[in-house]
Amino acid sequence: MAWIRPWLRTGPALLWAALCLSAVAGWTAEADPDAGPSAAHRTWLHRLGRFRLPDGNERNHPDVRAAFRDLVHNASRSTVRILGGGVQVALGVVVRSDGLILSKASELDEHIECCLADGRRLEGQVLAVDAPTDLALIKVEAKDLVVVEWSDADLPTVGSLLATTGLDNAPAAIGVVSSPVHAVPQPRPVLGVGLENSAKGPRIDRIVPRSPAAKAGLQVGDVVLRIEEQSLSDREGLIAAIETREPGQQIELSVLREQRTLSITAVLGDLSHIGNPEQAELMDSLGGPLSKRRFGFPAVVQHDTVLRPRDCGGPIVGLDGKTVGINIARASRVASYALPASSVRPVLEKLMQQETQVAHEGQDLAPVSIKP
Amino acid sequence: MDNRCARVWARGSFLFRMLLLLTAFFAHAVRGAEEETAVDLHEIFAGAVPVNSGDLLAMQTHLQALSEKVVPATVAVQVGPAQGSGVIISADGYVLTAAHVIMRPHQRATLVLHDGRRVAAETLGVYRTVDAGLMKITTQPRELDRDAWPYVEMGDSQSIKPGQWCLATGHPGGIQSTGEPVVRFGRVLSVNHESAINTDCTLIGGDSGGPLFDMDGNVVGVHSRIGGSLTLNLHVPVEIYRTAWERLEVGDAWGYVPGNRPYLGVQGEVGATGAKVAQVRPGTPAEKAGVEVGDVITKLAGKEVTDFESLKMLVEAHEPGQKVELVLLRGNRRIQVDVIIGRQRD
Numbered sequence: 001m002a003w004i005r006p007w008l009r010t011g012p013a014l015l016w017a018a019l020c021l022s023a024v025a026g027w028t029a030e031a032d033p034d035a036g037p038s039a040a041h042r043t044w045l046h047r048l049g050r051f052r053l054p055d056g057n058e059r060n061h062p063d064v065r066a067a068f069r070d071l072v073h074n075a076s077r078s079t080v081r082i083l084g085g086g087v088q089v090a091l092g093v094v095v096r097s098d099g100l101i102l103s104k105a106s107e108l109d110e111h112i113e114c115c116l117a118d119g120r121r122l123e124g125q126v127l128a129v130d131a132p133t134d135l136a137l138i139k140v141e142a143k144d145l146v147v148v149e150w151s152d153a154d155l156p157t158v159g160s161l162l163a164t165t166g167l168d169n170a171p172a173a174i175g176v177v178s179s180p181v182h183a184v185p186q187p188r189p190v191l192g193v194g195l196e197n198s199a200k201g202p203r204i205d206r207i208v209p210r211s212p213a214a215k216a217g218l219q220v221g222d223v224v225l226r227i228e229e230q231s232l233s234d235r236e237g238l239i240a241a242i243e244t245r246e247p248g249q250q251i252e253l254s255v256l257r258e259q260r261t262l263s264i265t266a267v268l269g270d271l272s273h274i275g276n277p278e279q280a281e282l283m284d285s286l287g288g289p290l291s292k293r294r295f296g297f298p299a300v301v302q303h304d305t306v307l308r309p310r311d312c313g314g315p316i317v318g319l320d321g322k323t324v325g326i327n328i329a330r331a332s333r334v335a336s337y338a339l340p341a342s343s344v345r346p347v348l349e350k351l352m353q354q355e356t357q358v359a360h361e362g363q364d365l366a367p368v369s370i371k372p
Numbered sequence: 373m374d375n376r377c378a379r380v381w382a383r384g385s386f387l388f389r390m391l392l393l394l395t396a397f398f399a400h401a402v403r404g405a406e407e408e409t410a411v412d413l414h415e416i417f418a419g420a421v422p423v424n425s426g427d428l429l430a431m432q433t434h435l436q437a438l439s440e441k442v443v444p445a446t447v448a449v450q451v452g453p454a455q456g457s458g459v460i461i462s463a464d465g466y467v468l469t470a471a472h473v474i475m476r477p478h479q480r481a482t483l484v485l486h487d488g489r490r491v492a493a494e495t496l497g498v499y500r501t502v503d504a505g506l507m508k509i510t511t512q513p514r515e516l517d518r519d520a521w522p523y524v525e526m527g528d529s530q531s532i533k534p535g536q537w538c539l540a541t542g543h544p545g546g547i548q549s550t551g552e553p554v555v556r557f558g559r560v561l562s563v564n565h566e567s568a569i570n571t572d573c574t575l576i577g578g579d580s581g582g583p584l585f586d587m588d589g590n591v592v593g594v595h596s597r598i599g600g601s602l603t604l605n606l607h608v609p610v611e612i613y614r615t616a617w618e619r620l621e622v623g624d625a626w627g628y629v630p631g632n633r634p635y636l637g638v639q640g641e642v643g644a645t646g647a648k649v650a651q652v653r654p655g656t657p658a659e660k661a662g663v664e665v666g667d668v669i670t671k672l673a674g675k676e677v678t679d680f681e682s683l684k685m686l687v688e689a690h691e692p693g694q695k696v697e698l699v700l701l702r703g704n705r706r707i708q709v710d711v712i713i714g715r716q717r718d
Contacts, residue, residue, distance in 0.1 A: 057534050057561055058558075058561065059558045059559050059572050061421070066423075067423050067424055067428055070424070070425055071425045071428075158439045159435035159439035160436060161431065161435070176435060178554045283545075285600075286598060302554070304557065319425060333576045333602065334556060334574045334575065335554070
């Protein structure tokens with residue numbers, strides 16, 4: 001029996017990549033524009049790579065996580081598993097003993113159930129959402145829940161160990177702080193066209209190769225008459241209309257081409273990936289599943305815990321057992337983000353105020369968006 | 373100041389033991405007797421598993437100090453359109469990186485230090501088969517009011533074992549806006565001394581060329597490539613750099629990525645004097661450039677060709693797609709042609 005298993009036979013994912021980023025193409029960028037890099041890479045990696053898969057040595061091995069048992073004990077009791085359609089969509093954290101829970105808003109369905117640490121499974125209702133942090137306040141009909149204990153300590157420094165709690169005795173996953181607290185900017189949307197003004201409206205005079213515009217089949221000479229329902233008179237109007245949208249968003253364009261009006265659907269791209277969208281996609285695809293909402297946070301603790309999107313929304317604790325924040329996004333292969341406790345608490349107060357007001361006014365507890 | 377730090381740290385094992393003592397003491401002082409470390413920190417980092425929060429606290433104290441130490445030696449690398457990472461391994465500014473970041477010798481590169489400041493560098497050798505590359509900072513340290521560059525030592529990759537704990541730094545996703553590299557922590561999963569160390573320190577585009585550290589803070593690997601699984605992160609063993617140092621330092625380029633072998637398409641007699649062409653294969657770069665049977669190749673890209681062996685080495689020093697000048701002797705005529713080095717998919 002061969003103790004070294006060729007990696008080729010061990011997993012479904014055969015996609016390998018060298019790790020250099022290039023604004024043009026892969027690693028033969030300047031020298032060899034005619035050939036795609038991936039075929040060569042793959043051959044190379046096939047020959048070099050005969051690697052044994054983990055056999056119990058990995059960081060997240062249950063034996064390692066077991067060492068965190070005592071210190072995650074309290075936070076686990078404040079952790080909630082949130083179900084949508086019967087499956088876990090997020091985790092949550094108990095913030096008030098009479099049934100108030102915080103979680104990641106963008107992962108929640110309309111109908112949710114909350115599994116508590118004591119085994120109860122209750123229907124939950126989203127009371128309010130804070131868009132900038134993507135936090136949602138949820139209400140369940142329960143009393144005497146164990147409220148999370150927020151950490152008052154300074155933000156954990158780079159190299160600090162963190163544990164993401166689940167409902168079990170041991171944490172769901174562990175990691176370290178990767179960089180000092182920082183903001184995560186919103187990516188800017190891009191269509192990938194050059195525009196000039198014409199009598200009929202904004203006219204396309206250039207199309208960036210491999211851009212969303214190129215993929216949608218837009219052509220030089222097309223005049224963009226409308227974006228969704230909005231009529232356009234000049235290039236400034238089109239640019240402004242795109243700026244209000246987000247990368248990944250699908251848009252319907254009404255286009256005048258040789259006296260015919262066409263309807264063209266495009267998916268907006270990310271401005272920072274415009275030079276090489278395939279590479280960005282490749283890198284994203286190598287990260288495992290990522291959170292849909294993973295950009296645009298005011299402040300995050302970046303850590304290297306491997307989470308699934310449905311593991312976000314719950315507590316993340318330091319070695320003193322106190323909760324340093326709420327996991328808010330699986331951002332890439334190398335990064336997960338947590339909102340630090342110091343940013344969560346003011347948002348929580350705001351959301352609770354909102355909830356009280358709504359309740360007093362006797363209205364339905366419909367989702368309320370709080371603008372920044 | 374940074375330099376002195378680096379120098380002190382270079383005496384790794386002594387200070388490491390000091391630090392261990394300190395962390396052990398710290399753990400006692402803070403947590404009290406009931407949370408005493410159960411396992412020696414040295415044993416844990418060598419591959420054992422922590423069992424209680426005392427162990428974890430000792431690990432964390434060490435990790436925080438280690439991160440502070442290794443971050444200043446980690447740089448972002450920009451060469452043309454390519455972005456990667458690198459690590460300074462000497463006071464005079466030698467920088468290890470990956471071959472596929474710098475591509476070829478004697479090019480200008482820009483490095484971004486951890487504090488966001490930029491310095492100039494020159495690319496040196498590339499050993500493409502294993503993905504090892506070397507650079508040297510050309511900016512003088514005194515231009516940034518320093519005596520020397522912050523650096524870390526090259527460690528011993530030969531003694532790396534699965535289970536051992538390790539730390540990775542780099543610039544995932546491209547140069548971080550602050551210049552400050554991103555830290556990851558994991559364990560060695562497997563080792564192949566001829567090709568790569570596999571860890572679960574997750575890497576992504578932009579990390580290429582960045583360092584993998586052992587728990588003494590010495591460089592044991594350089595990030596190279598990843599697989600679809602989150603536990604397939606490959607690093608070039610640092611011993612390969614040490615073995616190839618002389619060629620890397622003078623700026624040699626050699627080896628090739630399989631499927632990416634540079635070639636001309638001519639055959640000659642090995643051992644014969646002079647590179648006399650015995651065969652030109654159809655459809656090859658040589659044929660397209662007009663090389664004929666009987667020609668004697670005397671120069672490639674300005675360098676003398678003495679026989680087929682030297683021709684082979686000169687071709688290997690280039691990359692597929694590069695245009696080079698060939699000088700041929702055809703009878704008594706001296707002919708100059710341009711040829712585009714081809715790619716042999718073997």
